Amino acid sequence: MKRLPSSWRLPETIKNRFGQRGSGKQRAMVADGHLLLVLHKVPQPGDRTREGVFFWREPDGNWHHSGGGIGIQPLNKHLQAYNEAEEHFNAIYEQAQSAEDYFRILEGMLPLRRSTKNLYVTLQSAREDIPDERDLIGLRDWAYDIDRNLDLIYENTKNALDYSIARQAEEQATLAAISVEAGHRLNILAAIFLPLTAITCLFGMNVVSGLEGYRFVTFWSIAFFSLFLGWAVRRWVISGKWH
Numbered sequence: 001m002k003r004l005p006s007s008w009r010l011p012e013t014i015k016n017r018f019g020q021r022g023s024g025k026q027r028a029m030v031a032d033g034h035l036l037l038v039l040h041k042v043p044q045p046g047d048r049t050r051e052g053v054f055f056w057r058e059p060d061g062n063w064h065h066s067g068g069g070i071g072i073q074p075l076n077k078h079l080q081a082y083n084e085a086e087e088h089f090n091a092i093y094e095q096a097q098s099a100e101d102y103f104r105i106l107e108g109m110l111p112l113r114r115s116t117k118n119l120y121v122t123l124q125s126a127r128e129d130i131p132d133e134r135d136l137i138g139l140r141d142w143a144y145d146i147d148r149n150l151d152l153i154y155e156n157t158k159n160a161l162d163y164s165i166a167r168q169a170e171e172q173a174t175l176a177a178i179s180v181e182a183g184h185r186l187n188i189l190a191a192i193f194l195p196l197t198a199i200t201c202l203f204g205m206n207v208v209s210g211l212e213g214y215r216f217v218t219f220w221s222i223a224f225f226s227l228f229l230g231w232a233v234r235r236w237v238i239s240g241k242w243h
Contacts, residue, residue, distance in 0.1 A: 005066055008056055010034055023052025026118040028126035033059030035130050037122060042081045043115050045108035050115070053078065057133065072135050079142050082119065085112050086146050086153070093153050099168070102161035106154065113154060116147045195229040 003023075004015065011031040018024070029036045035057040040050040054066035055075050065074035089109045096102050120143040127136040 004054060008064065010036060010056065023054070026115070026122045028122050028129060030126075030129040035126055035133075037075070037126060039078060039119060039122065040115050041078075042085045043111040045111070047111060057130070061133070075135075075139060079119075079139060079146070082112075082116055082146050083142070086116075086149050090149070090153055093157055096157070096160070099161055099164040102157050102164060105157045106161065109150065109154060109157075113147075113150045116143065116150055119143050120147045191230060193230055195226045200226075 004010065004018065011034055013031040014029050014034065014036050017029060023038050023040075025038070026040055027038050029038070037055040037057075039053050039055065041053055043050060055078075056064040056066075058064070062070070063072050063075065064070060067074065089105060089112070092101075092105055096105060120140065123136060123140040123143050127133070127140050130136060
């Protein structure tokens with residue numbers, strides 16, 4: 001639980017705005033010329049907790065960092081860490097190829113994206129409260145650029161994921177259509193030769209049928225009749241009608 005350094009001589013109106021559960025959300029607090037920035041360190045993927053960090057600007061313009069640094073440089077390093085995190089996800093996006101890769105990017109960058117938006121809002125609020133602090137202008141613009149780049153990476157990744165899913169669904173639909181067509185052809189072939197097969201099996205039984213003494217014309221007549229019957233069954237399979 002991150003708390004304010006005990007050596008900082010902040011106005012009581014600022015100190016009293018902190019509860020017992022730590023630093024809380026990112027925000028800018030101003031009182032009697034003092035500016036206190038409550039920021040969060042770069043969140044890691046899957047991390048549900050946020051580690052707070054404080055930047056105090058005295059009325060005379062001197063900056064202090066809760067980590068022990070003095071001057072504006074620690075705040076610059078804080079934004080540099082966010083910038084490096086944004087570049088890291090951009091590099092991952094450039095190498096992503098599968099839907100799983102895109103999903104991991106979206107899931108991993110979500111806490112960073114939220115934290116960056118709140119960082120920009122906090123710096124914008126500080127800029128409005130302390131208009132004479134020129135360094136805040138550049139830091140605010142930097143935070144805006146990081147936030148905008150993360151939004152672009154998020155949208156591009158989401159579009160790529162949607163396209164990948166749609167392409168896979170289309171490929172599956174094409175394969176399913178091919179399978180249905182192949183099954184339909186097999187059904188037609190089965191319908192054509194089913195009567196012939198049934199009659200062949202019937203007359204191929206080792207029993208006396210009464211047709212043993214007939215001429216070969218009888219054989220071909222039965223064969224053609226079977227094929228005609230198969231054609232009729234095929235028509236019924238395709239259209240559901242006999243005629």
